Each structure stands twice: as structure tokens, then as C-alpha cells.
Amino acid sequence: AQSVTQLDSQVPVFEEAPVELRCNYSSSVSVYLFWYVQYPNQGLQLLLKYLSGSTLVKGINGFEAEFNKSQTSFHLRKPSVHISDTAEYFCAVSDRAGGSYIPTFGRGTSLIVHP
Amino acid sequence: DTAVSQTPKYLVTQMGNDKSIKCEQNLGHDTMYWYKQDSKKFLKIMFSYNNKELIINETVPNRFSPKSPDKAHLNLHINSLELGDSAVYFCASSQGSSGAAEQFFGPGTRLTVL
Numbered sequence: 001a002q003s004v005t006q007l008d009s010q011v012p013v014f015e016e017a018p019v020e021l022r023c024n025y026s027s028s029v030s031v032y033l034f035w036y037v038q039y040p041n042q043g044l045q046l047l048l049k050y051l052s053g054s055t056l057v058k059g060i061n062g063f064e065a066e067f068n069k070s071q072t073s074f075h076l077r078k079p080s081v082h083i084s085d086t087a088e089y090f091c092a093v094s095d096r097a098g099g100s101y102i103p104t105f106g107r108g109t110s111l112i113v114h115p
Numbered sequence: 116d117t118a119v120s121q122t123p124k125y126l127v128t129q130m131g132n133d134k135s136i137k138c139e140q141n142l143g144h145d146t147m148y149w150y151k152q153d154s155k156k157f158l159k160i161m162f163s164y165n166n167k168e169l170i171i172n173e174t175v176p177n178r179f180s181p182k183s184p185d186k187a188h189l190n191l192h193i194n195s196l197e198l199g200d201s202a203v204y205f206c207a208s209s210q211g212s213s214g215a216a217e218q219f220f221g222p223g224t225r226l227t228v229l
Contacts, residue, residue, distance in 0.1 A: 034217075041223075090158060095214065101212060105159070
């Protein structure tokens with residue numbers, strides 16, 4: 001069975017500083033990997049996804065993530081954050097289990113950007 | 116235009132009542148989902164339908180019954196509500212159920228059971 005671990009429940013950072021949100025997964029088969037963002041009182045929006053090919057994936061709002069198969073990681077990075085990036089970030093993995101792709105989400109990382 | 120909409124946005128009810136949440140998507144997608152997000156923000160899939168056929172049914176009490184009258188709608192009916200059902204319920208949709216597709220989420224329905 002697949003699982004997703006987001007190592008930090010909360011990451012405080014100052015505006016314009018770089019940030020990395022960590023995500024590790026476990027799965028016995030090939031997976032698809034996603035990062036979603038949830039702003040307060042809203043649904044989730046896709047930031048980026050890795051399906052295959054280049055391990056460095058670029059997404060919206062200046063975010064990028066790197067797939068590392070040997071370390072089973074998919075960390076999210078941004079070189080310079082803005083106040084508006086304050087939100088909850090979810091890493092998700094999808095693999096084929098019993099004939100259907102079951103999406104599994106991590107417990108989320110709260111990114112708090114201070115002025 | 117809203118892509119994935121849910122009604123109601125807030126739902127406050129007593130234990131033991133029966134309630135429904137409706138979801139509609141206007142993206143032309145063929146796959147829809149229900150998720151439960153608890154007070155600690157943990158998001159867990161409950162059900163998924165592809166072309167009106169149930170394809171994912173996670174370990175959810177049978178008091179929860181999804182219904183998909185057509186590809187654009189997926190409703191969630193909950194019988195005999197319990198305190199532990201209090202959560203935010205999200206509907207989502209995607210094109211295809213291959214697992215590679217982006218999911219589009221609705222704004223959520225905050226259910227409070229008193």
C-alpha cells in the first residue's frame with residue numbers, strides 16, 4: 001500500500017527567502033506524484049505533477065519539485081516566497097492498487113510567510 | 116463560471132439526522148470523487164465514480180451513500196449522522212481515472228454535527 005509522509009507540519013519563513021517543503025512516499029509500483037495548494041477556506045489547486053520523464057518539474061507561481069526515485073522523495077521548492085504563498089501544501093501519490101488508481105494525500109505542510 | 120460547485124457550503128445538523136451534499140462539475144470530466152478533510156487537515160478519499168460507475172469505495176461506513184445521476188453530478192447522502200462525521204467534505208473531478216490526471220476541487224462543504 002502506498003503512503004505519503006510530509007515531514008514538516010509547519011514551515012515558517014520570511015518573505016523573499018527560499019523554501020523547501022519535503023515529501024517522501026512509499027509504493028511498490030510506479031507512481032504519479034502531485035503537489036496541491038489549499039488557500040484558506042478553499043478547495044485544493046494543482047501546483048505541479050510528475051508523471052514521467054524529466055525529474056525536475058516546474059509548476060505555477062514559481063514552484064518546482066524534483067523527483068528522486070532512489071530516495072523516494074518529491075520535495076517542493078521556491079527560490080523566493082511571497083506573503084501570498086501562505087497556505088497549506090499537500091503532496092499526493094497515485095498508484096494502481098487492485099485495478100484502480102487510489103490517490104493518497106500527505107497530512108499537509110502549513111507554509112507561513114512572514115513580512 | 117465555477118468549475119466544481121458544491122451545495123451547501125455550510126451544514127449544521129443534529130446527531131441522528133440524514134443529510135445530503137450535492138456536487139456538480141461543468142468541465143466535461145468523466146470521473147468524480149468525494150474526499151473527507153478532518154480537523155487536522157488530513158484529506159482522505161471516500162469514493163470515486165467514472166462514467167457513473169463506482170470505482171473506488173474506501174473503508175467508509177455504509178451510512179454514506181454516493182449517487183451519480185449523470186457524469187456531471189455526484190451527490191453524497193449521509194444517514195444517521197454522528198459527531199465524528201463533522202469535517203469538510205470536498206468534491207473533485209478529473210478527466211479519466213488513470214491516476215495521472217489533475218483533480219479539480221470544489222470549495223468544500225463544512226459539516227458540523229451537534
